[in-house]
Every structure is written in structure tokens, then in C-alpha cells.
Amino acid sequence: MASLPETTERLDPDPRIDRTLRHSIRDGVYFSAMMGTAENYFSAFAVFLKASTAQIGILASLPPLLASFMQVISAWLGRRLGKRKEIIVGGALLQAASLIPLMLVPVWYPDTALPLVIVFAVVYFIGPNLGSPQWGSMMGELVRENRRGRFFALRTRLSSLANFAALGGAGLLLHLFADAQMTYWGFVTIFSLASALRLASAWHLWQMYDPPGHVAAIETAWYHGLWTMWKASGLLPFTMFFACMQMSVAIASPYFALYMLRDLEFSYLAFMFNTAASVCIQFLTLNRWGRVSDLFGNRLILATTGLIIPIMPALWLLSTNYYYLLVVQAVSGLVWAGFTLSAGNTVYDLTPSERRVTLMAAHNVVAATGTFTGALIGAWLGTYLPREITVSGETFNWLTPLYGVFLISGLARILTVAFFMRRLREVRRVRPMSSTGLIFRITRVAPLSGLIFEVVGAAGRGDNTRDNQNDSKNDHKSDHKSDHKMDSESSGNDDSPVR
Numbered sequence: 001m002a003s004l005p006e007t008t009e010r011l012d013p014d015p016r017i018d019r020t021l022r023h024s025i026r027d028g029v030y031f032s033a034m035m036g037t038a039e040n041y042f043s044a045f046a047v048f049l050k051a052s053t054a055q056i057g058i059l060a061s062l063p064p065l066l067a068s069f070m071q072v073i074s075a076w077l078g079r080r081l082g083k084r085k086e087i088i089v090g091g092a093l094l095q096a097a098s099l100i101p102l103m104l105v106p107v108w109y110p111d112t113a114l115p116l117v118i119v120f121a122v123v124y125f126i127g128p129n130l131g132s133p134q135w136g137s138m139m140g141e142l143v144r145e146n147r148r149g150r151f152f153a154l155r156t157r158l159s160s161l162a163n164f165a166a167l168g169g170a171g172l173l174l175h176l177f178a179d180a181q182m183t184y185w186g187f188v189t190i191f192s193l194a195s196a197l198r199l200a201s202a203w204h205l206w207q208m209y210d211p212p213g214h215v216a217a218i219e220t221a222w223y224h225g226l227w228t229m230w231k232a233s234g235l236l237p238f239t240m241f242f243a244c245m246q247m248s249v250a251i252a253s254p255y256f257a258l259y260m261l262r263d264l265e266f267s268y269l270a271f272m273f274n275t276a277a278s279v280c281i282q283f284l285t286l287n288r289w290g291r292v293s294d295l296f297g298n299r300l301i302l303a304t305t306g307l308i309i310p311i312m313p314a315l316w317l318l319s320t321n322y323y324y325l326l327v328v329q330a331v332s333g334l335v336w337a338g339f340t341l342s343a344g345n346t347v348y349d350l351t352p353s354e355r356r357v358t359l360m361a362a363h364n365v366v367a368a369t370g371t372f373t374g375a376l377i378g379a380w381l382g383t384y385l386p387r388e389i390t391v392s393g394e395t396f397n398w399l400t401p402l403y404g405v406f407l408i409s410g411l412a413r414i415l416t417v418a419f420f421m422r423r424l425r426e427v428r429r430v431r432p433m434s435s436t437g438l439i440f441r442i443t444r445v446a447p448l449s450g451l452i453f454e455v456v457g458a459a460g461r462g463d464n465t466r467d468n469q470n471d472s473k474n475d476h477k478s479d480h481k482s483d484h485k486m487d488s489e490s491s492g493n494d495d496s497p498v499r
Helices: 015-037 039-048 053-068 070-081 085-108 110-142 145-179 183-206 222-233 235-250 253-263 268-296 299-315 322-350 353-384 402-423 435-443 447-460 465-475
Strands: 388-391 394-397
Touching: 015 039, 015 110, 015 145, 015 183, 039 053, 039 110, 039 145, 039 183, 039 253, 039 268, 053 070, 053 110, 053 253, 053 353, 070 085, 070 110, 070 353, 085 110, 085 183, 110 353, 145 183, 145 268, 235 253, 235 322, 235 353, 235 402, 253 268, 253 353, 253 402, 268 299, 268 322, 299 322, 299 402, 322 353, 353 402
Parallel strands: none
Antiparallel strands: 388 394
16 A cells, blocks of 8 residues: 556656645545544444444444534644644544544443543544644645646546455454354554554654645634525535435435444455445446546435435335345445536535535534434434334234334435435536436446436437437547545545445
8 A cells, every 4th residue: 555556648748746735645545544444443443342222323324524613623723823734634544543532441441431532432433533624725726727626536446446345354353253152352453553554654654745825714703794605606505415315315224334344244254245335336436436526516416316315215124135235235335436526526616626625624623513413313313113014904023113203314315306306516617418328328337226316317318319320429538547535634534434
């Protein structure tokens, strides 16, 4: 991971910026490897410590919510210090340090282990939130607007590969330790490795060039004009949409790990493969999502993936077959890769650079609040929903009350998409593209997912078939390696592969 594969072209004509962007890619690789080794196993660690449904929900949602307010602190520090890189690196070091007490509290304080794990999880998320506004400001200057998708394609693709490899390695280690009746020490091992990986990420961040004269700083008395600024930018409708979607998703997303490990009794190895299925598909399709985003805009992606996102939780009810659930995860990874990409790009398109810090901080806090609210709803439902329902004298037994949680999450997603999607507009001038053409472009990489996309896409089949043929020809001419994920130093774990 220490060496970056050479690209066919410079990342920027300026050698200093080109070198900086390569360090940024390496930072993303190590950061993602840390996430694959640690963050993806937080819920599994909580299940191992016998966490309740409510505690799982709090662990997944409260730390990102509290940590999101650090973005305001970051902007305040930016104004006071006049520097960005130091804040970014400081946040990375804090995140690396937080993993040590997080993994040791079950030994130090076994009676209060779970509450303390949640406390140190808050510190873990404070780190990247502290750096997020400054990182976004710096990268916004370093990466040319017309190359943004292409650069983040390479960065995210390599980062996804690192996440996938780390996820698999951590799962294998946990499996081996569990077989030896040493599960806790397996978690200690993978969290220690994650801390070391974040230290390597911090080193590469320190090597980056920070253009002088600019910091991410919230304006004086920023709160007075926030509402007006929010509305004028056009970000407000999208923030409401994104927060409601985050809330709808969070009703179910923290509890898939609980469902697999507790109710289906997956081994850590089986859990790892299920999670990795999503990451693998994201790796295979991210470049195409990015290319579509660059050429045809983000609203098209939001609208197309918005048709499929609501049905994903319901698919978990149809069968407990392990291989079937692998396919569900693969489709989920494909869809969420596109949605997350287009959502991140839309925020950047809607925020003018001089107001970006304030608006992004507000956007992220509202989104984190939505996630927290959804997780609390899911925790309450998972605790109090019955295991059986009687309708017209017929009794239906569920394997777990979480099935009701999944269904309600799907319904909330449908309502969110139905209400907000018509209110969203494309920001940039882009080439026209049909939903069917988008489906064809993306799923040529994944034929099985393409079949499922085609079934859903048939609802909008009024599109001209000629679009598909033209898109196929033009696809070979368009730029390769294109994607975007501006939130490598971002808030929370919105990249959960199970949605």
C-alpha cells in the first residue's frame, strides 16, 4: 500500500500539486484500510459485548451526531490559527489514538464497557469531523473543477480496494481468534492495526501542500444569515432530502449486523464475506458512476438509485439463504455507490466556495441529526415490535422483530423519494441522458446487477432505445477513471455497506 500505481497522466500540470494529490490518494488508501479494519467491525464488537438493540443503535448514530458539531469548532480554529493542514493532521492523530482505549475498556472496566465504548467512539468520529471542513476546503483548491470526478475516481477506487482487502483480512483474523476461543484478542489485534494505518494516513496528510492564504473559517456572526444563505444557495431542499433519507436508512442500517450475527448466527468469516460483497461491487463500478456524474449530472443518479433504495431492506425478508444475501449486498453496494457519489457532488455544486464551510457544516449536522433520529426509531421498533402478527385470524411468525424495522425503513425511503425527488434540480449544464442509458452504462460491469436494474428501470421505459446505443459508443470515447467521494475525512460512517 505504500506505493501508488502510476497513472497514464499527471494528476495536475503543476508538479507540486501533482505530488500533493498523490499523497492525498495514499492518505485515502490508508484511511479506508483503517475503516475496513476497525469501523466496519464496531457493531460486531458491540454484539460480542452483548449489546442490546438500543445500544447498537446508539453506537451507530450518537457518535457521528455529536462529532458533527466539531465541524463548527474546526472552522473556528481555522479562523484563529489561519491554517488547515495542522487541523486535518491533528484530527487524524486523535482518531488513531481513540482506538486504543476503545478496545481496552472491556478489560479495564468490564461492568461499564459498552457505555465507554460509545464514549470513545465519539472521540473516534471527532477526529475526521475536526479535519473535514479544512480538508474539503484544501481539496477544493487543489483539484480543478473539471477534473474533480476523474481525480476522485482514482482515489476512491484505490481506497475501496484497500477497504476491501482490510475488511477481508480483519474478518479472517477474527475468525481465527474466535476458533481459538480468543475473540476479544482478535478485536484488539484488528483495532491496533487500524490505529497504525491511521497514523500512516496522518503522515501522508502532513506531506501535502496547503496553498497559503485560505482557510475554512465560519464568518463572524455566521448564524445570523445562515437561513438566508442556505435558501439562496439552493442547498436547503437537498439538505432536507438527504437528512430525511439518512433518517429513513438509519431506521434499519445499524441493525443488519445484529441480524446477521445474533439472529442468523453468522460466523465472523461469513459476516465478513457478506459485508465485502458490497465493497467489491463498489470497487468495480465506482469509475463508471463518476464518469456519469461528470458528464450527465447528479440528479439523474439520485433519481435512478432512488427507485431501488427503498426496496433494499425488504429483500432481506425474502430468504435467509446465505448466497441470496450475498447477492442482495452486491446490489446494495452498486446502488449506494451511485447515490453517495451524487449526493457528495451535489453538495459541492450547490455551495459557493466562499460560503462552503458554513453551509457544509450546517448540512452535515442536519444529516447527522437525521441519522440519529432514524436509529432511535429503529431501536424503539426493534425493542417493542412483536415476533408475530395476527391478521384476519391468521398468525404470521417472524424470525426477528427486526423484520418490521426493515419494512418500516423501506416505507420511509419510499415516502422520502416520492416527496423530495421532484423538487431537486440539476445544478450544472450537462449532457442529456435517460435513466435506461445510465443503467446500461453502469451495469455492463456487473451483468447480474444489470438484470435487476433493468427490471426496475422498465418503469421509465419511455426513454428512447437509441440513447443506449449512442451512450455505448460514446462511452469508449469519454474519459476513464471517474468518480467522486469528497468525504474521506468526513463525518460519520455513512458508508456502511449494509443499507
